[in-house]
Amino acid sequence: MLNNIKQEVKKYYSPSTIKRFMVDSSVPLLFIVVCLLGVYYSKLPAVFIVDTLLERITRNLFLVLALIIPVIAGLGLNFGIVIGAMAGQFAILMVKHFGIGGFPGFMLCIAISTPIAMLFGLMTARLMNKTKGQEMISSMIAGFFANGVYQFILLFLVGTLIPIKNDILVLANGVGVRNTIDLSRNGNLTYSLDNLLKLPLFQVLAAAAVIALLAMVADYHIKKRGKKASSIIQYGFKALVCLAVLVTSIAVLTSKSPVRNVKLPIVTTMVIAGLCIFNSIILKTKLGQDLRTVGQDMHIAKISGINVDRTREIAIIISTIFAAWGQIIFMQNIGTLATYGSHVQIATFSIAAILLGGASVSRATNGQAILGVILFHTLFIVSPKAGNNIFGEAQIGEFFRAFVAYGVIGVALGLHAWRKTMGGRKKKTTVVSE
Amino acid sequence: MKKEAVLQMKNIEKAYYGNKVLKNISLSVKAGEIHALLGENGAGKSTLMNILFGMPVIHSTGGFSGEVRLNDEIVEIKSPFDAMKLGIGMVHQEFMLIPDFTITENIKVNRETTTPNFISRTFKSKRLETLDHRAMDSDARKALDTLGMGIDEWTKVAGLPIGYMQFIEIAREIDKSGIKLLVFDEPTAVLTEGEADNLIAAIKGLAAKGIGILFITHRLEEVLQAADNITILRDGELVATRKKKETSVIELAELMVGRKIQILNKSGANNGGTDQREKAIEIKNLEVKMPGEAVKGIDLDVYKGEILGIGGLAGQGKIGIANGIMGLYESTGEVLINGQNLVLNDTKGSLRAGIAFVSEDRRGVGLLLDASIEYNIAVTTLQVKNKFLKRYGFFKQIDGRGVRQHAQQLIKDLDIRCSGSQQLTRQLSGGNQQKVCIARALTLEPNVLLVSEPTRGIDIGAKKLVLDLLLKLNKELGMTIIMTSSELVELRSICDRIVIISDGGIEGILPPEAEDREFGLMMAGEYKKLLGKEGM
Amino acid sequence: MADTVRTYTRKIGLPRLIISALFIAVCIAAVIMKQDFRLLVSDVLRRFGMFGILALAMIPAIQSGTGPNFALPIGVICGLLGGLIAIELKLTSAILGYGFIPAILISLPFAILAGYIYGRLLNKIKGSEMLVATYTGFSIVSFMQIGWVMLPFKHPEMIWPIGKGLRVTIALDSTYGKVLNNLWAFKIKGANIPTGLLLFFFGSCFLLWVFSRSKTGIALNISGDNPKFAAASGIDVDKNRILGMVLSTVIAAVGIIVYSQSYGYIQLYMDPLYMAFPAVAAVLIGGASTKKAKISHAIIGVFLFQGILVVALPVANDMIPEGNLSEVLRMIVQNAIILYALTKVGGGD
Known part of the structure; x- marks a missing residue:
């Protein structure tokens, strides 16, 4: 057994592979350091950071995960999730108009947004099929364009062509939707998913770690009987992570820190986990293999008889639907819909987040999405305070995080373009891990 | 049986x-x-x-x-x-292979083995069925074994030697039922x-x-x-x-090449014995890194006033020679123009040394398709020799009238069929486009003209006109011409000597009236092997 | 008949045709609604001169083959720096155009340097210029937000009275605000003609035209038109792409200074973020594509685009008094036109 490990270490963990790992994960590593420094200098109480971070992660992660499938299909980072978000907001407005609240209201939002998002996704995809090789900028401009149409509909058609009489939604003169809509009034949608079930975070973590450990041991024994014994090191590493989580959780729970009372919205978390599972299960199907083939080489896919355009359409439609749902999850947590503002930045922020997690234009995984969201929102929470403490100016922290959002996208796109021009055929893999 | x-x-x-x-x-x-x-x-x-x-x-x-x-x-x-x-x-x-896929995945592209699952049954969709990796691996294994390949089927294709990739392609084909x-x-x-x-x-x-x-x-x-x-x-x-x-090899060579040829170049310019004649270009150990047409070290002398043909099959490197001399692809070695050393990899230098080039890629390299005929003709000379410029105070501006007069003269001389010198070159026929390219080259007043594939994609009547034009330039202006062509007939009809390139080197040099089988053997790269000597 | 219509359509270009029709439609609507035409003409001319040079900055970029310069904010930032430094150093005497001339001169070295560096970057990412450019622009603007706070400007009209850093909008009343607009301005039947502004714009166009007919200008144009042809004619394509980007950045810097003087304010922080898009849309409306552009495209495009927005504004407000229909219209038209151009780029080769 020890020999096995040694061999494996030699095979997979030589200095050169470690070096490559460092280079490949330079972005997340750098930002882990930046975040830790930010946390240190912000001098914010841990309970505040953990609580806020948790809320932001559960709020935003679904949207970020919606980005993965287009990456696999070779469409790059889908700036068009803004359009999906608009579909979600249309649905929210309708449900608000009907005045249905609570979990039924939430589900109705999902139900209404799905066909709208499918239609929007199809239109976006058609456009992207017409602009092959320029998909990302097309989806970005399409987002701007759609925003114009969205505003036109809500500002000028509502109350004129679309006869809606509703004092809560429509402006006083009867034309146009209000700028902000309080989701908790007239059928409460606020926290309609989050508040279904909330449990203390660290209890949940401890339980999850124990279950994972048990599952791993069982899995190892079953696999051992089979021919292919999986990598011992990988098992060891995973087990270590689980143990670390378990120990930390127990430590927190036994301490008197207020952190132990932080609560996790269970249903929301399960929905997000469901999307993670979907993202990896889809790859195990024929459709997933087609998505990968198209993503790797459209030409080969085409001559092998795969309907390339249709496959790309499916990828974008899926992504758009998830974006719509993600936006609904986002809004039920925020509680206030800024009709003309809530969706505008979500593509930029979500894409920046997944890139911070180490994803690139041609490779994105669930893990990168999760890590990225944690880093991005940590940065968001601590940077104003840290800016204030370091520079005596809170603004600088705010500007810094805006710069990080744009800058990381710029650098990622630039690197991708650079590799494309330099490397020619040397493409990176596009596999969702685990 | x-x-x-x-x-x-x-x-x-x-x-x-x-x-x-x-x-x-x-x-x-x-x-x-x-x-x-x-x-x-x-x-x-x-x-x-x-x-x-x-x-x-x-x-x-x-x-x-x-x-x-x-x-x-x-x-x-x-x-x-x-x-x-x-x-x-x-x-x-x-190769139609995806480097980041495993061998199995490549063999099974769009022919994956799947098993139905709960969701695929619900939606009655084959696309949602689960991939059966085990079955796919075993199929791939079988195909690889048929070919006697020991390599693991779950290896990624990226980084495999080229020979292996070929076998994976074959494995994919034989795996098809x-x-x-x-x-x-x-x-x-x-x-x-x-x-x-x-x-x-x-x-x-x-x-x-x-x-x-x-x-x-x-x-x-x-x-x-x-x-x-x-x-x-x-x-x-x-x-x-x-x-x-x-x-036999010789018969096959003859059959592949043989056809009636008509020799247009009747003066027999090479009868004077080549040794005493002045050299226009000396090429020593030229190597050109042109993808798909690499030149792997050639020595060649070109004499003043001759038409030298360069022939050979596609991909052997004949196209690379002219492109290398012009500095369009990275090259090493030595090239002397009239005894003067030419700095390689410097297109402007080559143009200034009196070499003009008509590219094999007429529409891609040879023309500005959305610009007028006159602009196309004048613009290279303007850049290289500062001609067609007129001074207005502090500024030097393009001399529209000079450009037009010059273009109109050449349109007349070369008989370019067009509606006027301001017509866009995109609208011209292939033959007339080629003439515009030649006109552009002639405007540089070159000593040596390099012409690659001058008749590619041109109809038969126009082919003859282009060849006649080259011959006329050679005879009347004494211009040295190096013509590269895939069409042997064409080379044999107007060239004084024909160099055949095979595998990036010179297989031999033949007079146009040499026998078919000699050309055939040289093109197939069998000449040296079979006859143990170089031609001429 | 149908054929001649089609060839004619192709010659003018679908976007230009649609926008022209739209422009005529809003003009007719304006007549019917009895809008004040003196005001409209003044406004169209003012905004034409105000946005013109920014659109003109697209021309050398497209001609050199780097595509529409979505990284226009780089040049804009350089211009803003020039404008700020000129005021900070109090170079605002009447002879110096109340700071206008120093602003341009000071911005030049910044713009040349930035354009050069950015041009070298673009040479490494051929084929994906537009997207990278957009985010380079965004990044620079968001980075300079920190700069506007940190840079040691002291002029009381520019910094916040309390707190740190430069103001979001800086009034140019006491300096070069409206210098060009008011220079030799006169009125025809009540419509204000900003002579200086228009002269400056057309002068810039003329200079660029003269350049485009010089040897260097021709080399630049060929590099963009057909890089392989250029290489075979002994032209250094990469060098010309850098030159194109330097020119574009310099023109953008001048453009924002002209824009601010016409507007009367310098706007900092997030304001330059989306500056590139109307400029790109304008040249595309004028008939340019992502690969080919002429100076006339910038002139026609800015006129049509700004014309529509100006005339549509009061028309729209008469129909729907609430909300800014003109702004929504700008978003739709501008992005639709860019999308249309993108579908014409073709398979990314």
Whole structure:
């Protein structure tokens, strides 16, 4: 057994592979350091950071995960999730108009947004099929364009062509939707998913770690009987992570820190986990293999008889639907819909987040999405305070995080373009891990 | 024992826009037979294969006449997918492999084995079925074993040696159920000699299993090594079908090249004995890194006032020579122009040294398609020699009137058919576009003119005009011309000497009236091997 | 008949045709609604001169083959720096155009340097210029937000009275605000003609035209038109792409200074973020594509685009008094036109 490990270490963990790992994960590593420094200098109480971070992660992660499938299909980072978000907001407005609240209201939002998002996704995809090789900028401009149409509909058609009489939604003169809509009034949608079930975070973590450990041991024994014994090191590493989580959780729970009372919205978390599972299960199907083939080489896919355009359409439609749902999850947590503002930045922020997690234009995984969201929102929470403490100016922290959002996208796109021009055929893999 | 014919193609004819490219071709491949299809570039091999695979280019240009039979049944192949379903497979020259996929995944692209699951049953969709990796791996293993490849099926393709990639392509084809006929398109072109031998052994193994093999190549020796029967095409016509035992390399060479030629260059400029004549260009150990047309070290002298032809098959490096001299692709070695050393990799320097270049890629390199004829003609000279500029105070501006007068003169001299010097070159016919390219080169007032593929994509009447023009420039202005062409007939009709390039080097130099078989052997790269000497 | 219509359509270009029709439609609507035409003409001319040079900055970029310069904010930032430094150093005497001339001169070295560096970057990412450019622009603007706070400007009219850093909008009343607009301005039947502004714009166009007919200008144009042809004519394509980007950045810097003087304010922080899009849309409306552009495209495009927005504003407000229909219209038209151009780029080769 020890020999096995040694061999494996030699095979997979030589200095050169470690070096490559460092280079490949330079972005997340750098930002882990930046975040830790930010946390240190912000001098914010841990309970505040953990609580806020948790809320932001559960709020935003679904949207970020919606980005993965287009990456696999070779469409790059889908700036068009803004359009999906608009579909979600249309649905929210309708449900608000009907005045249905609570979990039924939430589900109705999902139900209404799905066909709208499918239609929007199809239109976006058609456009992207017409602009092959320029998909990302097309989806970005399409987002701007759609925003114009969205505003036109809500500002000028509502109350004129679309006869809606509703004092809560429509402006006083009867034309146009209000700028902000309080989701908790007239059928409460606020926290309609989050508040279904909330449990203390660290209890949940401890339980999850124990279950994972048990599952791993069982899995190892079953696999051992089979021919292919999986990598011992990988098992060891995973087990270590689980143990670390378990120990930390127990430590927190036994301490008197207020952190132990932080609560996790269970249903929301399960929905997000469901999307993670979907993202990896889809790859195990024929459709997933087609998505990968198209993503790797459209030409080969085409001559092998795969309907390339249709496959790309499916990828974008899926992504758009998830974006719509993600936006609904986002809004039920925020509680206030800024009709003309809530969706505008979500593509930029979500894409920046997944890139911070180490994803690139041609490779994105669930893990990168999760890590990225944690880093991005940590940065968001601590940077104003840290800016204030370091520079005596809170603004600088705010500007810094805006710069990080744009800058990381710029650098990622630039690197991708650079590799494309330099490397020619040397493409990176596009596999969702685990 | 009489074996059944897997494939029969009968009386195939095909025309592109009234231009007949295949005339009454018939071909038959039996089960277990290795049949070689031999011919120069442009002989019609690829058109014939396009018909066999039902490529869209055939159907979008009006289809073809004649019939295709598989196992004695007439079939209609409308798309490559149809061909695949009928059991016809193709091993491509440029590999159709995805580097980041495993060997299994590549073998099974869009033919994945799947098992139904709960969701796929609910939606009744095959696409949602689960991939059966175990079954796919075992299929791949079987195909690889058939070829005697020990490599693990879950290895990623990226980083494998080229020879392996070829075998993976073959494995993919034989994994398709009911494969009857396998077409190899110049399979050895990118392989080393050892790899090529392995490949031929594998092909023979496949044939022994009863698969019909169609083997497209121009390597004569390989043909005799591998094939049972050989069909030779030339200019879209079936020249001959030979059994291996009844033919020889020399006969094949002759059949591949031979045709009536008309020598236009009757002055016989090279009768003065080449040694005493002044050299216009001396090339020493020139290497050019042009992708697909690499030059691997040549020595060549070009004499003043001659037309030197450079011939050879596509991909052998003939195109690279002119591009290297012009500094368009990275090159090393030594080039002397009139005894003066030329700095390589400096296009401007080459142009200033009095060399002008008419590129083989007329529309890509040779022309500004959305600019006027006059602009095209003048602009290089303006950049290189600062001509056609007029001073206005502090600024030097392009001299519109000078440009126009010059262009109009050349339009008259070269007989460029156009509506005026301001017409866009995109709207001109191929022949007239080529004349504009030549006019641009002439405007530089060069000592040496490099012309690559001057008649590619031009109709027959215009071809003659372009060749006449080159001859006239040579005779009347005494211009030294180096003409590179895939069309041997053309080279033999106007050149004084013809250099044949094979595998990036000079295979030999021949006078235009040399025998067909000599040209054929040189083009196939067999001349030195067979006769143990260089030509001339 | 149908054929001639089609060839004619192709010659003018679909976007230009649609926008022209739209422009005529809003003009007719304006007549019917009895809008004050003196005001409209003044406004169209003012905004034409105000946005013109920014659109003109697209021309050398497209001509040199780097595509529409979505990284226009780089040049804009350089211009803003020039404008700020000129005021900070109090170079605002009447002879110096109240700071206008120093602003341009000071911005030049910044713009040349930035354009050069950015041009070198673009040479490494050929084929994906537009997207990278957009985010380079965004990044620079968001980075300079920190700069506007940190840079040691002291002029009381520019910094916040309390707190740190430069103001979001800086009034140019006491300096070069409206210098060009008011220079030799006169009125025809009540419509204000900003002579200086228009002269400056057309002068810039003329200079660029003269350049485009010089040897260097021709080399630049060929590099973009057909890089392989250029290489075979002994032209250094990469060098010309850098030159194109330097020119574009310099013109953008001048453009924002002209824009601010016409507007009367310098706007900092997030304001330059989306500056590139209307400029790109304008040249595309004028008939340019992502690969080919002429100076006339910038002139026609800016006129049509700004013309529509100006005339549509009061028309729209009469129909729907609430909300800014003109702004929504700008978003739709501008992005639709860019999308249309993208579908014409073709398979990314």
